[in-house]
Amino acid sequence: MSDFLRSYLTVAILGGAAFLLVGGLLGLGRLIRPRRPQPQKYIPYESGVDPVGTGWSQSQIRYYVFALLFVLFDVEAVFIFPWAVRLEELALFGLVEMIVFIVILALGLVYAWRKGVLRWV
Amino acid sequence: MLALSYPVETAIKMGAVLAVIPVGALILVYVFLFKMMSHMQSRLGPMEAGFHGTLQPVVEGVKFLQKEDLIPNGADRRIFALAPLVVIIATFLIYAVIPAGPDLVISNLDVGVFYALAVGSLSVLGVLMAGWASANKYSLLGSLRAAGQLIAYELPLVLAVVGVVIQAGTMSLSGIVEAQAEGEIFGFGGIGNPYILTQFIGFALFVVSSQAELTQAPFDMPIAESELVAGYMTEYSGFRFLFFFIGEFATAFALSAIAATLFLGGWYFPGLGTDGALANLAGPIVLMGKIMLMAFFIFWMRFTYPRLREDQLQTFAWKWLIPISLVNIAVTGVLKVAF
Numbered sequence: 001m002s003d004f005l006r007s008y009l010t011v012a013i014l015g016g017a018a019f020l021l022v023g024g025l026l027g028l029g030r031l032i033r034p035r036r037p038q039p040q041k042y043i044p045y046e047s048g049v050d051p052v053g054t055g056w057s058q059s060q061i062r063y064y065v066f067a068l069l070f071v072l073f074d075v076e077a078v079f080i081f082p083w084a085v086r087l088e089e090l091a092l093f094g095l096v097e098m099i100v101f102i103v104i105l106a107l108g109l110v111y112a113w114r115k116g117v118l119r120w121v
Numbered sequence: 122m123l124a125l126s127y128p129v130e131t132a133i134k135m136g137a138v139l140a141v142i143p144v145g146a147l148i149l150v151y152v153f154l155f156k157m158m159s160h161m162q163s164r165l166g167p168m169e170a171g172f173h174g175t176l177q178p179v180v181e182g183v184k185f186l187q188k189e190d191l192i193p194n195g196a197d198r199r200i201f202a203l204a205p206l207v208v209i210i211a212t213f214l215i216y217a218v219i220p221a222g223p224d225l226v227i228s229n230l231d232v233g234v235f236y237a238l239a240v241g242s243l244s245v246l247g248v249l250m251a252g253w254a255s256a257n258k259y260s261l262l263g264s265l266r267a268a269g270q271l272i273a274y275e276l277p278l279v280l281a282v283v284g285v286v287i288q289a290g291t292m293s294l295s296g297i298v299e300a301q302a303e304g305e306i307f308g309f310g311g312i313g314n315p316y317i318l319t320q321f322i323g324f325a326l327f328v329v330s331s332q333a334e335l336t337q338a339p340f341d342m343p344i345a346e347s348e349l350v351a352g353y354m355t356e357y358s359g360f361r362f363l364f365f366f367i368g369e370f371a372t373a374f375a376l377s378a379i380a381a382t383l384f385l386g387g388w389y390f391p392g393l394g395t396d397g398a399l400a401n402l403a404g405p406i407v408l409m410g411k412i413m414l415m416a417f418f419i420f421w422m423r424f425t426y427p428r429l430r431e432d433q434l435q436t437f438a439w440k441w442l443i444p445i446s447l448v449n450i451a452v453t454g455v456l457k458v459a460f
Contacts, residue, residue, distance in 0.1 A: 004231075006127070007228045007229065007230055008228070010131055010134070010217070010227060011214065011217045011227070011228050011230070011236075013131055013135065014138065014213065014214060014216075014227060014228075015210060015214055017135045017139060018139070018209070018210045018213035018214070019206070019210055021139055022206055022209055022210065022364065023206075025360065026360060026361075028186070029186050029190065029359065030190075032186055032187055033186065033187055033188060033189055033190060033359060033360075034187070034189055035189060035190075036189070041189075041191055042191065042193050042194045043193065043194065044193045044194065044195065044196075044255070044256055044257045044356065045193075045257060045259070045350065045355055046257070046258065046259075047350070051257075051258075054195070054256070055195060055255065055256030055258055055260070055261065056261065057258055057261070059258075059261065059262060059265070066269060066272065066273060066435060066439070067268075067269075067272060069439070070272040070273070070275070070276065073276050073443065074275070074276065074279075077276065077279045077280060077283070080280075080283050080450065081235055081283065081286060081292065084283050084286040084287040084450075085290060085291060085292055086290075087287050087290070087454060087457055087458065088290050088457070091458055092458055095454050095455065095458045098454060099451055099454070102450065102451060105447075106444070106447055109439075109443070113439075113440070118435070118436065118439050118440060
């Protein structure tokens, strides 16, 4: 197995070990903890009064547009990282290209800003 | 370093890291949450269990182990049970790439810091799962706030790291530590070149964003107790609650370690060299010292500042931090090419 695959195998083993540890602790808790069901215990908490309506009530998500902007900029970040590693070799050419890229994306942010997307409504 | 076979070496590493993470998180809980906060508020904090209450975190853990595990009516039971596991396993995975010495790293991935940030952001999924599955209004609002906050501050966090990657020319955390150890400040190489000196804007961005990623005050709207009881954790009890709690502090420990590695030189201490037994022995102690320094700063902010409003939080991220981090990348790139 190559070193590259092996380094990721180690990460996968860490994930498995963490899962075993957490699952083991939950299992231990199951053995130790008491279980005395009473109907009142299973009412969703709503500051002490009986819950009104369902817990999955409608609410206005005011920042869903931010999530769309986030996708845009997250992809940008993914593009920037390989460039950042190789900047020494790419030198001036890479720098100019990336600054053009960043400026275009910054223009997108300015556009969203002007359109009032970043304003709290 | 001794030449061990892969299974033996991996087993030792797993044992070490699974011991270090909970202990590290409990040290942060005791030193900062129990003691430092108390002393900042002119009280003593826990004093009964052990010397000056040192065993209090253990007592709390045992207490949670004995608590009943309640799942409210109407909850999506399977998702509800799974959510804390997602959060805490995502946290464990961050530790895979943090080097504690020249050879003391679980897996020295080439994409190190990128991997750490990617895995770290997985915990948002767990938070959303917890909030949705609880079928509780407070939980739902809390998890939506958490999601909005974590995506807003993910960007400055990631973009702040780019400056360091440009300077070091590698994404591997071990490589970044070595680049700092071998760096020179205007031709003087005595103490290396910790990137906090050249990337102080990136450092400030990183600290502020990690504060928000940790949902700590002044960015603690997702779990604002005066508005949302406990946010997405409201319906959790017993051990599953403890997993969220430990996960928060283990993430604080991990982000402090990453900040210490990226900006403060990681395990490197001037004069101890970059390889050999001495660096391997001293590395974990040096790194721990730097982690405590970073964590002290993060918790100091937490205990000092009042909570922001949700719109102030979003404005701060999108109109200040992200433009500043883009400019920081451009300036760092120009300086790297110019010199």
